[in-house]
Amino acid sequence: MRREIYRFDRYFYFFLKGVAICLPLLLIGIGGFLLNASLPSIHQFGFDFLGTKIWDPARDNYGILAFVFGTLISSLIAILIAAPLSIFTALFLTEVASRRLQKSASFIIEMLAAIPSVVYGLWGIYVLAPFLRVYVEPFLGKTLGFLPLFQGPSYGVGMLAAGIILSIMIIPTITAVTKEVFLSIPNSYREAAMALGATRWEVIKMAVIKTGSAGILGAVILGLGRALGETMAVTMVIGNRSDISISLFAPGQSMSSVIANEYSEATSSLHISALLEIGLVLFLITFFINSLARVFVWRASLRGSTR
Secondary structure (H helix, E strand, O other), X not given: OHHHHHHHHHHHHHHHHHHHHHHHHXXXXXXXXXXXXXXXXXXXXXXXXXXXXXXXXXXXXXXXXXXXXXXXXXXXXXXXHHHHHHHHHHHHHHHHOOHHHHHHHHHHHHHHHHOOHHXXXXXXXXXXXXXXXXXXXXXXXXXXXXXXXXXXXXXXXXXXXXHHHHHHHHHHHHHHHHHHXXXXXXXXXXXXXXXXXXXXXXXXXXXXXXXXXXXXXHHHHHHHHHHHHOOHHHHHHOXXXXXXXXXXXXXXXXXXXXXHHHHHHOOOHHHHHHHXXXXXXXXXXXXXXXXXXXXXXXXXXXXXXHO
């Protein structure tokens, strides 16, 4: 009987090991497929693919600089909005709120992550974009119009709308990771600061924020990786115009949105290869950013557990 139990444990161990091995193999397989499918575009355009903004499927001439610009700007807007809100929310949940309120608020935040991106896109089209076009963008144009960021006609859809939609979508991710970082900080840190006469704000600043700074940075980077790869909601509100404009009111296009818009209509093999190369670039960027975020979160958790 004992031998059968040991044999079952051995089989279960190899099963789990096989499943664990399959995950990195799957990741390598996806990357290999994208690389192989992108080879015609890589051979045709080389590094000019990243450095030019001409995207002309009719002449099979492709450059993604405008799409990289749109992806980075919309994601940067999202981070600038979502990071402070998420950090303050995590601080409230871990340091101020009661347990009952913490559970209720955490559930609501998790529900935001469960909403499909297309629903966010529909809300952006019918609610956010008209609100920006009628109220927000004219106000910003009148008050901050001396800055190039807030010049030009008010479309409603554009970089600003895409950034706001992305910020709402990444708030649950940053909040959840930041909350776990704060919870991993030993209570002895807080008690020691209070014993020295620190105020509530000083306890939060020195014992919580300063100690968990690496984890906070990791959470923000993780949210950035989530924003870079978002497709449907961004496609619906960014305006989908292949152009580089410094104005946040202007329409643009991201790397994920151009794939969603053109892949089903691509006719030439070079066009398809160019779209897949965009996917390869996006895959590499998000892989690097998420790996970096995991390193920061791991270091913060390790620091909290060893002190």
